[in-house]
Amino acid sequence: TKTTNSPPSPPKFPIIGNLHQLGLFPHRTFQSLAKEYGPLMQIHLGSVPVLLISSPEAASEIMKTHDRVFANRPQTKLYDILLYDCKDVSTAEYGEYWRQIRSICVLHLLSAKRVQSLRAIREEEIGLMMEKIKHSSSISLPVDISELLSTTINDIVCRVALGRKYEGESRKGFKKLLMDFTELLGTFVVGDYVPWLDWLTNVSGFYSRAKKVAKKLDDLLEDVVEDHITRQKEGNDGLDSEDFGDFVDVLLWIQRTESLGFPIDRTVIKALLLDMFSAGTDTISTLLEWAMTELLKHPNIMKKLQEEAKSVAGDRTNITEDDLGNMKYLQAVIKETLRLHPPIPLLVPRENRQDIKLKGYHIKAGTRVIINAWAIARDPTYWDQPEEFKPERFLNNSIDIKGNDFELIPFGAGRRGCPGIVYAMAANELVLANLVHQFKWELPDGVAGLEALDMSETFGLTMHRKTPLLAVATLN
Numbered sequence: 001t002k003t004t005n006s007p008p009s010p011p012k013f014p015i016i017g018n019l020h021q022l023g024l025f026p027h028r029t030f031q032s033l034a035k036e037y038g039p040l041m042q043i044h045l046g047s048v049p050v051l052l053i054s055s056p057e058a059a060s061e062i063m064k065t066h067d068r069v070f071a072n073r074p075q076t077k078l079y080d081i082l083l084y085d086c087k088d089v090s091t092a093e094y095g096e097y098w099r100q101i102r103s104i105c106v107l108h109l110l111s112a113k114r115v116q117s118l119r120a121i122r123e124e125e126i127g128l129m130m131e132k133i134k135h136s137s138s139i140s141l142p143v144d145i146s147e148l149l150s151t152t153i154n155d156i157v158c159r160v161a162l163g164r165k166y167e168g169e170s171r172k173g174f175k176k177l178l179m180d181f182t183e184l185l186g187t188f189v190v191g192d193y194v195p196w197l198d199w200l201t202n203v204s205g206f207y208s209r210a211k212k213v214a215k216k217l218d219d220l221l222e223d224v225v226e227d228h229i230t231r232q233k234e235g236n237d238g239l240d241s242e243d244f245g246d247f248v249d250v251l252l253w254i255q256r257t258e259s260l261g262f263p264i265d266r267t268v269i270k271a272l273l274l275d276m277f278s279a280g281t282d283t284i285s286t287l288l289e290w291a292m293t294e295l296l297k298h299p300n301i302m303k304k305l306q307e308e309a310k311s312v313a314g315d316r317t318n319i320t321e322d323d324l325g326n327m328k329y330l331q332a333v334i335k336e337t338l339r340l341h342p343p344i345p346l347l348v349p350r351e352n353r354q355d356i357k358l359k360g361y362h363i364k365a366g367t368r369v370i371i372n373a374w375a376i377a378r379d380p381t382y383w384d385q386p387e388e389f390k391p392e393r394f395l396n397n398s399i400d401i402k403g404n405d406f407e408l409i410p411f412g413a414g415r416r417g418c419p420g421i422v423y424a425m426a427a428n429e430l431v432l433a434n435l436v437h438q439f440k441w442e443l444p445d446g447v448a449g450l451e452a453l454d455m456s457e458t459f460g461l462t463m464h465r466k467t468p469l470l471a472v473a474t475l476n
């Protein structure tokens with residue numbers, strides 16, 4: 001029968017399956033389960049079968065060998081509410097529509113050429129960030145690195161995507177709205193797994209809260225798009241080429257010229273803009289927050305990075321994007337941070353579109369697939385001293401993060417792999433290089449602070465620090 005050749009599974013309860021076992025840190029729970037049941041195991045969350053993948057080989061089966069079959073994403077009522085009926089790239093069902101909008105991302109919004117053209121925005125906003133740190137440093141106040149990073153990355157993405165920043169009160173409002181949005185997106189909704197319990201989610205007011213947030217975001221995006229249309233009519237700017245302007249300009253240009261051979265409507269434009277925010281802000285700031293945490297925890301590594309920065313920058317205060325190619329240690333520090341603290345530890349769930357045999361096991365169509373990239377990157381079979389933060393390990397090997405080496409897949413891999421890698425790395429490298437080059441950093445209470453440095457995580461859409469990271473900066 002079917003059950004005899006399904007993958008190994010832990011015992012489950014009726015109705016809830018293994019839901020009760022998830023715990024606060026599913027990536028850790030899943031790691032221990034895999035130790036017992038193997039790298040390709042199945043659990044049940046409520047009535048939904050979930051394939052848990054915990055080795056590079058098994059991950060490569062999903063994202064390379066059978067990538068096309070596993071190229072779907074689970075669709076949920078919550079995504080429908082928050083992401084225009086899954087009209088965005090991240091949650092769209094695999095098929096022609098997804099292929100088209102993904103090509104907008106890859107060719108127009110996130111291409112290497114576009115990322116390059118946004119250089120001035122990154123450099124300006126990072127300059128402002130440095131000013132804020134200088135100010136705190138001049139009055140001997142510790143810097144809330146977590147807050148500073150999230151504000152800076154948010155401002156960069158706002159300018160890149162919408163062509164404007166929100167400041168003062170409206171920034172607070174915008175940030176709060178985005179925070180509500182990401183918090184909702186990261187919520188584990190019981191009704192998705194135990195359909196007859198969906199009424200509970202309803203009663204708790206969760207969906208109506210989600211609808212309110214979606215409406216507010218939609219109003220905001222409508223405003224932004226209308227503004228762009230008016231501005232273009234008045235000034236004719238951004239009309240004849242896609243080379244100027246922000247993402248809204250580019251998307252309106254694609255809409256007007258139908259240059260991709262298919263029409264896109266207002267909803268597509270708004271859904272894509274939302275994707276840029278949900279996929280591109282928290283991920284980058286979380287990564288940088290952990291990178292600074294590890295550097296503060298390892299002063300010798302910080303020092304080595306500072307020396308590299310000094311050697312490429314010479315007498316200049318700022319590190320520019322031209323310097324980054326020469327900063328091999330910086331790249332190693334970022335890879336090592338992605339290894340130990342992947343911002344999305346369980347990647348984004350996938351789903352198989354048809355029944356398939358995997359390593360002799362029968363996998364039913366519609367099975368959810370969770371890939372534990374976090375556990376894979378800490379597996380002692382593949383990594384020497386896996387729990388240690390050692391950027392040196394990347395200096396003499398060619399392991400990359402682009403989805404070719406399955407022991408390190410913080411951006412996923414294959415058709416559904418992250419299209420924002422170039423964009424993300426440009427921001428990651430420039431921010432981190434300037435933070436360490438322009439300032440000396442210390443924990444507020446020196447050595448005592450080091451011992452007390454809180455490394456706790458919170459689990460949501462991204463896995464960021466539980467407490468804000470505070471440190472004292474002095475000008476270098």
Ligand code: HEM
Pocket residue numbers: 063089090091102105110275276277279280281283284287342343344347348349350410411412413414415416417418419420421423424
């Ligand atoms: C450090 C930063 C980032 C990390 C760690 C990250 C990670 C990921 C991961 C794990 C996935 C799922 C991959 C899979 O299923 O195989 C993903 C998908 C995606 N990412 Fe990123 N990402 C980052 C930055 C960005 C940025 C900056 C953008 C855009 C501005 C972006 C846009 C997307 C989109 C649109 C998808 C969905 C792709 C699809 O389903 O076809 N990401 N990302």
